[in-house]
Amino acid sequence: MNKFKFTLLTVSCAAFLTACSSSSKGGTDNSDQIRKTESTLTQKIADLTQQVKTAQQQAQNNQSNYNTAKSEADKAQATVTQLTAEVAKLTKELAELNQKQAELAAEQTNSQLANAKQNLENQDALKKLEEKAQKAAEDLANAKQNLEKAQKDAEVANKSVEELNAKAAEQAKKRQEAEEYAKQLENLRADEKSRIPLSDKVFGGISGVMTDAVSGGVINLKDGKATVERTQARDIRDIAIVDSYGIRDQVLSLADSEYNDYIGQVEYSSNIANTGDFKSTTFGIYATDPYNPTEKMIYAQGKPTDVSQIPTSGTIQYTGGAAYVKDGVSYARTSKMNATADFDKKVIDITINEKVNTYYNTVQVPKMNFGGKITGNSFAGEVNGIKTQGGFFGENAKELSGIFTNEADKSRGVFGAIKQEAAQ
Numbered sequence: 001m002n003k004f005k006f007t008l009l010t011v012s013c014a015a016f017l018t019a020c021s022s023s024s025k026g027g028t029d030n031s032d033q034i035r036k037t038e039s040t041l042t043q044k045i046a047d048l049t050q051q052v053k054t055a056q057q058q059a060q061n062n063q064s065n066y067n068t069a070k071s072e073a074d075k076a077q078a079t080v081t082q083l084t085a086e087v088a089k090l091t092k093e094l095a096e097l098n099q100k101q102a103e104l105a106a107e108q109t110n111s112q113l114a115n116a117k118q119n120l121e122n123q124d125a126l127k128k129l130e131e132k133a134q135k136a137a138e139d140l141a142n143a144k145q146n147l148e149k150a151q152k153d154a155e156v157a158n159k160s161v162e163e164l165n166a167k168a169a170e171q172a173k174k175r176q177e178a179e180e181y182a183k184q185l186e187n188l189r190a191d192e193k194s195r196i197p198l199s200d201k202v203f204g205g206i207s208g209v210m211t212d213a214v215s216g217g218v219i220n221l222k223d224g225k226a227t228v229e230r231t232q233a234r235d236i237r238d239i240a241i242v243d244s245y246g247i248r249d250q251v252l253s254l255a256d257s258e259y260n261d262y263i264g265q266v267e268y269s270s271n272i273a274n275t276g277d278f279k280s281t282t283f284g285i286y287a288t289d290p291y292n293p294t295e296k297m298i299y300a301q302g303k304p305t306d307v308s309q310i311p312t313s314g315t316i317q318y319t320g321g322a323a324y325v326k327d328g329v330s331y332a333r334t335s336k337m338n339a340t341a342d343f344d345k346k347v348i349d350i351t352i353n354e355k356v357n358t359y360y361n362t363v364q365v366p367k368m369n370f371g372g373k374i375t376g377n378s379f380a381g382e383v384n385g386i387k388t389q390g391g392f393f394g395e396n397a398k399e400l401s402g403i404f405t406n407e408a409d410k411s412r413g414v415f416g417a418i419k420q421e422a423a424q
Contacts, residue, residue: 177351180369197380198389198405199228208375209307210391216283216301217389217403219412221294226327226405226412231301236282239299278302280394281401283416285323285332293330298323298414300401302393305377309396311343318400320417322352324365327410335365337415339400341392346374348381350388350402352415370404390415 197205202217204210216231232240281302289295318339325332335355341348354367370388372381378391379402390402401416 177369196382198387198403199230201230202228203380203389203391203402204304204376204378208378208380210304210377213303214301215304215391216299216401218300219298219403219405219414220288221296221298221325221327221412222288223295224328228403228405231299233301236280236302239282239286239297239301241288241297277418278399278416281399281416283323283401283414285325285414294328296325296332298325298403298412300390300403300414300416302391302399302401305392305394305397307377310374310377310392311341311397313344315343316341316397317420318417319420320415322365322413322415324352324411324413327412333364337417339415339417341374341379341397341400343374348372348374348379348400350404350415352413366409368404368406 197203199217200206203215214231214233214236216233218229218231220227220229234240281300283300284298286297286299287293287295288297318341320337320339321334322337323332323334333355335353337350337352339348339350349371350369352365352368354363355365356362357364368384368386370381370383370386372379372383372388377397378389380389381387385408386404386406388402388404390400393399393401398419399416401414403412403414405412
């Protein structure tokens, strides 16, 4: 600003000196010219002055503006410096934040990777557990199947054991029966009294040889008594009835039919086991009085085997049936029987099987075992308190039949059997 003032003053002085110099040289110039010049100069000075003032004002304004601008520039610079520092700080913070975010992201990624790895491990472990569970289920199913099989095997084994025990018991029973039978046979051989017959009138009597064309025996149950008598039938298909009307033949086929006569009917003859196979023997129980069913005739008769055809050695098995009745009882019962004839030892063993009414669980026919000594073509004896007498019938002793009585329980009966080979 001072430099500007000095320049203006210099210009003004130079102009004044120029005017004075012109006046002293010309002397002749007129005052108008001077005045004009003076006026012009004055005007110029005024103009210059005004210009100086304007320039000064402008300079002042410029200086003020400069100062303001400089102040604002300083402020702006300070602001820039502050903002630069803040930016640097924020940049640092941002970098740190980005670093932290990167670290967090890395940690998260690592965590995710770890979780993913753990998930994979868990999935693998879960898969293994599922496989173990499936295997355990399969093992359990197999174990159940094995258990069921073991239970079935155990049942089969137990059943087998039961069957074996039953067979063992049966065999033991058979051994005991065989031992008893052997003992009985021994007794039969040792005791000659075993040949004592029920009656000398039936089945060859004491001699033991049946010679009549139709031989046998009868037990008449009448008036509460049991009387043993010889058969008087002239044909094995008939029975001879002896009562107050005299003696007459009763045809068994008619007596056993639905249309039997008023005298009575045959009980348990054709329905005794194997009776349909008999060719030379008839036996059964016949009701003699329709008004008194306890009166019966027990009969066994047939065509006797010739003594020459009686085996002299060996053992023969016979199977058949029997009828059984107690004194004073109106009905008879039947059961199966078997016999063993030992022609070496001349003894016979007879067994009547037990028969049970399963509905009432009662014994209809008790098991009975008895026998006798074989003499000629007949046999007789007393074993276990049961007396029996009978004989062999048909060719080569194919059939046998007889009667028995047990005074211990007041029972009587009849039996018949066929040689097994002949029955086949």
